[in-house]
Amino acid sequence: MTHTAPDPARTTGTWPVREVADLDEATLERLDRWWRAANYLSVGQIYLLDNPLLRRELVAEDIKPRLLGHWGTTPGLNFLYAHLNRAIAERDTSTIYITGPGHGGPGLVASSYLEGTYTETYPDITEDAEGLRTLFRQFSFPGGIPSHVAPETPGSIHEGGELGYALSHAYGAAFDNPDLLVATVIGDGEAETGPLATAWHGNKLLNPVHDGAVLPILHLNGYKIANPTLLSRIPSEELADLMRGYGHTPYEFVAGFDDEPAASIHQRFARMLDEVLNQIAEMKASAAAGETGRPAWPMIVFRTPKGWTCPAEIDGKPAEGSWRAHQVPLANARDTPEHLAVLEGWLRSYRPDELFDEAGAVQPDIAALAPEGELRMSANPVANGGLLLRDLRLPDFRDFCVDVPAPGATVAEATRVLGTWLTEVIRRNPDTFRIFGPDETASNRLQAVYDDTDKQWNADYLDADEDNHLARVGRVVEVLSEHQCQGWLEGYLLTGRHGLFNCYEAFIHIIDSMFNQHAKWLDVTREIPWRRPIASLNYLLSSHVWRQDHNGFSHQDPGFLDHVLNKKPEVVRVYLPPDANTLLSTYDHLLRSRDYINVVVAGKQPGPQLLDADQAVAHCTRGLGIWEWAGTEVVGEDPDVVLACAGDVPTLEVLAAADLLRQHLPELKVRVVNVVDLMRLQDEKEHPHGLSTRDFDTIFTTDRPVIFAFHGYPWLIHRLTYRRTGHANLHVRGYKEEGTTTTPFDMVMLNDLDRYHLVMDVIDRVPGLGSRAATLRQQMADARLAARQYTREHGDDLPEVRDWVWPDAARVQAAGGTPTLADGAVSTGGDNE
C-alpha cells in the first residue's frame, strides 16, 4: 500500500488526479444523508406495502404478507454507491457499477431512484409518497420486480442470480472503453466461486491505454447464507498477499464494528477512494505516456458487518454482523407488536423525516450528491449497450468463398476459411469486435486472424514471443477459462459491441449455467422497451465430437445443443453448416443479428466442399433444402426414402451412402435433405424459424422412411419433430456415448452413423426391395467389418473410405487431378490441435 503523492499535472482526459483532502462537513453530511436515504428505501422495499414515509404508526397491514428479499449486502452497496457518486461528480469520470452481490437488488433500485433515473425510466414510480408506495410494493411482489439486481434495474449489465461473473463482466465492459471506470463490487461469497477466483487475472489481459479501468471492491461482510466466508476468515495480511499475488495493490477499509461516528467513517473512506482513483489516473497517465508493462491496479478490501445498520439483535439473537442478516433479518415482522416495534425502530433510525419533504420527494441536497445526466451510474448508456451499438462493417463474404466447381471437388477446412473473412471483419472494425477463446483460436483454425491482429497480452514477455502472436493490444483474447471467455464476451456485448466465442464443442458445457443466465437476461430485456437490442452472442464450436483425434471419450459431448434448446425459442438459434461456404454465409448473417444466442457447430478438419457461394447463400437462406444433385428422385414424385443430415460428418456419410445406393440400387428414388438451421425442423408455432406443416411434409414426405444422420444426440431430432406428420417414419442416427477412437471413420462406425449402416437402414425400411437389396445389405455389413479390421491393424482408415469423393468430384478430378486444396484453406501441419 504505497501511495505516491498526487500530481495533478499527470491528469489525462477523463482521468484527473486530484489533491486528497478532507471533505467539508456539508459534503460529509450529504454523503451520510444519501446513505441513510438509500438504506431507508431498501428496507422499505423489503417490508412495506403501505405507509412508506412512516407518517403514521406502523401497523401489521402495512407489512407485506410474504417477506422476500436480501438485506445483508445492501447497506454496503449503498455506502459504496454514495461515495462513488461524490467522486464521479468531482471528476467527471464515466463510471458503471457492477453489483456482484446481486442480492442487493433493493439497494440498486434505491440508488437509481435517488438519482432520478428510476422515475425517468418508470414514470409510474413518482417522486412523492405515492411513488414510494408503488416502489416499495412492487419489490419481490407478484407482477413486480425481482429481488435481485436484474435487467429491470437501470444501470445494470449484471444479473444477480448465479454468482461468479462480476469481474469477468467488468473486464468485458472495460475492453475498448478507454475512458470508462468499471467499479465492481465482489461479494465475499461470490469470491469463493471458481469463475471469480480466476477472474482477478483479467488484469493481465487489459491494456491500460486502449481499455478502461476496473476497480474491484471486495465487499467482505463475513457471511454467506449460513456460513462465514473464507476470505473474511484468513488473516488480513494473507488476504493482502492474495491480492498482490493477483497483481493488485490492495487498500483495506474497515468500518461498522465499533462506535465510530458516521462522519469519521465517511471521511476515511472518501480519502481512500480519492487515493485509489488518483492511483488509477496515474497509471493511465503513465501508460498514455508510453510506459509499457502491467500496472498493479488498486483494489479495495471493504470490511463491514453483514446487514450493517440493522438491529444488533432480534429476539435475543445477533442480527447485524451475522448470517441471520443475509435475507430478511426480522422474518416475522407483523406477528407481534414487539416485532412491529423493532421494524419501526429500524426504519426510523434512518430519520426519514429529515430525508424526504412533505410530499415525499427526496430532499434536493441529497439528490445533488449525484453527478448529472449520463454520468449518473444508473443512466450511463454503457450499461444499456444497445444505445451505443453500431452495425459492423462487414466485408462481402462471397469474396472469401472457396471455389467449388463440383460438389466435393474442393477440399478445405471450414473454420480456416472463416478465419480469412474474420480477418477482414477485424480490419474494418478495429475497436468494436473481439474474438474470445480458451487457448483454442488457433487450434480451431481461425489463425488467419493473426495476419491482422494479435492476442492481447499484458503479462510478462520473453524474447521467444515474437513467435506467439502476442501484443499489448489485439483483437483476440485468450485464457484457459471458458468462464472468462463467456463472461468477457457478455460484458463486451452488453456494453454495445460485437464478438464471438470459439470453443471446443465438448467443453462448452462448462458455461451451461452462464448461457442460461444470459439467455434469461435477453428473454427479459425483450419485454423492456428502454433496453435497446444488443449484438447476439455467437458461439463457434469446433474441434467437435466426431473429430477428437488427439483426445478421447472425455472430449466427446454434443449435448450443448440440447441444453440451448431448453431456452426460449425467441432467443436461441442453432446452425450446423456442412462446409466452408455455408459457414461463411451463416456467420455473415449472425454478425448482423441482435438479441439472440447463436450456436454454430463447424468442423476444422479438411473436408469436401459442397456448395459454391451462390448455392450456399440460397441454402442458408432456406435453412434446409433438398439436394437434388445428390439424390436420385424423379421430379414430381415422392421419393422412396429420404436421407437427411445435419452437421459436416453426417453430411459426408449421407452423401457416401447416397453414392452407394445410386451404384447398387439405381432404381431406388432417394432424396437427400441437408439441414443447416436446426430450428427449421420445429413447427412454425413453436419457433419463429419453424417450417409450416405443409413445407415440412413437402420436404420430408408424410409416409416415406426418413433416415436422419445427426451431429448430436439422436433424440434431439425427435424432440424437434415429434409433432410432425411423418414422425413415426423417422429414424435418427447420432452420437450415442460410445465414441473413443482415434480415426474418423472408425468413430462414425462405432456410432453406427457410417455410410454402410445408413444403406442398411434404407434397405431395412423401404419395403419390397427384393433379393438384390438383401445381397447389398450383406455386402455393407462385410465392408463395415473390413473397414473396422483395417483401423485396428493400421491405425488409420481404409484408404477407399478415407479418400472417397462424390462422383461428380471424381469426374472433375479425372480431368484435373486430385481434389483441389483450396488455397490457404488447409493445414500445412505443425500446429497444435
Place this chain on the structure above:
Amino acid sequence: MTHTAPDPARTTGTWPVREVADLDEATLERLDRWWRAANYLSVGQIYLLDNPLLRRELVAEDIKPRLLGHWGTTPGLNFLYAHLNRAIAERDTSTIYITGPGHGGPGLVASSYLEGTYTETYPDITEDAEGLRTLFRQFSFPGGIPSHVAPETPGSIHEGGELGYALSHAYGAAFDNPDLLVATVIGDGEAETGPLATAWHGNKLLNPVHDGAVLPILHLNGYKIANPTLLSRIPSEELADLMRGYGHTPYEFVAGFDDEPAASIHQRFARMLDEVLNQIAEMKASAAAGETGRPAWPMIVFRTPKGWTCPAEIDGKPAEGSWRAHQVPLANARDTPEHLAVLEGWLRSYRPDELFDEAGAVQPDIAALAPEGELRMSANPVANGGLLLRDLRLPDFRDFCVDVPAPGATVAEATRVLGTWLTEVIRRNPDTFRIFGPDETASNRLQAVYDDTDKQWNADYLDADEDNHLARVGRVVEVLSEHQCQGWLEGYLLTGRHGLFNCYEAFIHIIDSMFNQHAKWLDVTREIPWRRPIASLNYLLSSHVWRQDHNGFSHQDPGFLDHVLNKKPEVVRVYLPPDANTLLSTYDHLLRSRDYINVVVAGKQPGPQLLDADQAVAHCTRGLGIWEWAGTEVVGEDPDVVLACAGDVPTLEVLAAADLLRQHLPELKVRVVNVVDLMRLQDEKEHPHGLSTRDFDTIFTTDRPVIFAFHGYPWLIHRLTYRRTGHANLHVRGYKEEGTTTTPFDMVMLNDLDRYHLVMDVIDRVPGLGSRAATLRQQMADARLAARQYTREHGDDLPEVRDWVWPDAARVQAAGGTPTLADGAVSTGGDNE
C-alpha cells in the same frame, strides 16, 4: 520459505521426519535412469508401431501413421513420479498421484509399467520387447487406450480430459484418510481455470489430524496449446504472494533451462522434496499433539521447459521450451529421412540400451527405485476405491417416516425429514460418509444433521461461531463453489467412501461438464473388471424451480434432468419423490447403490404428506403407480382420462385437479398416476428401469388422453415416451421459461401447470362431456383469473387455494383439527433460505 531443522523425534506413524542429506551417487543415478526410461517409454508410445527398443535402424514403417498424443507435460510428470517414488520407498508414506495435466497419459502409463503394475493389471503387456511393442502400439490407437490419463490407467482417480479439478479431487481423497499423502500435479494451463483457482482454498476445510495431506505441485512449463500461461508470466515473487495468499508455504524449483548436469538437478530436487515432506510431517505432528489452527502447508512451484528433453529445435523452429512441444513436437516423423533421424536421435538420447536388458525388460536397478506392493502409487488401493468400499450402516428409514393417517392429513418438509435420517446415517458411519454443499445444507433444510455433527472448518474462528455449527472436524463440508462440492465428492467416492451433494436445483448446471466427465468415467470403468464398483454419486436438488420465493427467474431451471439423460442409461437414475416418506425410501435405496449417478429432486417447503411408510416403500419399489385413492376409475375398466404427475408441486396440482373433477364431474373416470423413478417411462430396451410395453400400456392406456404434469421441461417426458403406443394422446405441462413470481400458486399458474388448467385440459381432451363440462371449463377459467388477481393485490395466494387439502385429509381434520404438522418436520422460521 523458512524451513525448520528436521526433528526426527517428531515423527508420527506414517509421517516420518528424516534428516535432509545429499543422496548418494547410486541413488542419483537410479533416479536419472528411471526418468530416462519413463521418458523413453513415453516417446515410444506416441510414435512407435514397432522396433520398440531401437535394436535396428528406425524406418518409416516403425512409425504410427497418425501421431496423436501429448508430450509437453510428460517429462515433468515423469521426473516428479521418480522422485516421489524415492521418497515413498524411504518413508513408507501411503501416496497417490493426481495428474492434473491429464494430457500426460503416456507418462503415467510408463511409470506404472516401470513399477510392474501395468503388467500385473494387463498381463498381455509383458516385460519384454513384445510387451513394449504392444504397449507402444495400443496408445492412442483404434481399439487401444486414450491419450489421456484415464480409468484404464492404474493408480488414477482423475481423468485427464476437461481441466480444473485436480485439487478438488485431491482434497476429496484426503478427507478421512489421515495417513494418505495426495501428491497433486497442477498444470499451469489448468491453473487458469476457475475451479482450480478456487480449489486452493481447500486447505481451509482440511483437518490436519483426521484428514490426509495434499501436496500441490504447480508444474509451470510455460505454455498451453498455443499461448504462454499466465502464472508462468508473472514475477516469481508475485506468484509466491499468490501462493501465500492461498495459505501455502511455497517452494520454488527451476531446472532445464541451462546445462546443469542431471545429477545436480536430481540432488537439488531430492533435498527440496525431503524438506517439504518433513514440513508436512512436522505439521501433522503438531496437529496430533493438539495444536489447532491451520498449517501453511507447503506447495512446490516446479518450473521446467515444456517438452523438457525433446529436441531443442525441429525444422529450425523451437521445440523444447515452446508451445510447439504441447502435443507431438515432430508431427511429420516419417515423411523424410531427416525427420526420421530427428526422432531416432531423440529416442536414443535416453540411451535405451542402458535401460533395458537383452529381452527388453527394464533393468532391475531401475525398477528397484519404486516402493513395494501397495506403496507403489499405481497400485495403491486408495486409487481403486471400490477395493476399500464397505457398505454403510443404515438405520431403518421407516423409523423416520412421518405419520400419514390419510393422504394430505400431515404437513411436513420433505428434506427436513430426510435430514433426521441422515443424522443417524452420520452417527453410524462417522468416517465414511460426508455431505457436501455450496452453503445450502441448512437452506435445503437438512439442518437436523447439526444435531450430531458440524461443518468442518479450519479457517479462523470468532467468538460468535458457537452459533454457526462450525468445528475443526465435521461431516458437512461447505463452500460457495459447486465445482468444489462436486470435485470433493467425486474424490471421496473414487477413494472408497459414500456421500451426497445437496444443491439448489438451478445452480447444479454449474457442474454440468463435471457430471459429464464422472458419468463417462463410470461408464468406462464398468468395462474394466479390475476397477471395483464405487458408491454412487448422489445429488439432492432442492430449493427447486417451483419454489424460488426469495429469488427469481434466474434461479429457475429444471434442465439438469435433460442434461443427465444424455448419458448412458446404465449409469444415470432420476427420482422425483412427491413427499417425505418417498424421499426417505428413495435415499435409502440410493445409499446402497453402486456405480450410478442418482439425481433426486425434492422440495423443502411444507407440503402435504401422501403415503405412509409402507405405501411409500411399495410405491418407490414400483417406481411409479396408479393411486386408486386419488382417482375415480372403476376396477376392470379403462379410465376416461389419466392424470399423471412427477414432482411434488405437479403432484399437488394433479390431486387438486382430481378433487375438482370428482366434485364437478363425478361420473368421469379419472386415473391418477404418480411417477417417482423417471426412467420407468422409457422402454425396457432403452433403460434398465424401463417399463415393458405391456406394463406401460396397462397403466397409461393406449388410447385415452393422458395429461402429464411434470416438474421439468415438458419435452423431456415426450422424449422418454415418444415410442410408446399412446404417445399421440399425451399432453405434458411443465416448466416453460415463464416463471418469475414470488407466490407458489401464482408460479404454477404462470406456467399453466395449475389445477384449473389441468381440469380444462381434461375437458378439452375427453370427448362427449357435454354442457356441464363446458360450464365447468368457464368456472375454471374464472377461478384462475380470480386467483391471479388476488396475488397481485395481496402478495400472497388465495387462501382457498393455498390451504386446499385432499378431501380425506379434510375429513381427518374435521375429526381432529387442522393438518398435523409432523413433529420437527416443519420450519419454525428465522432460517435463511
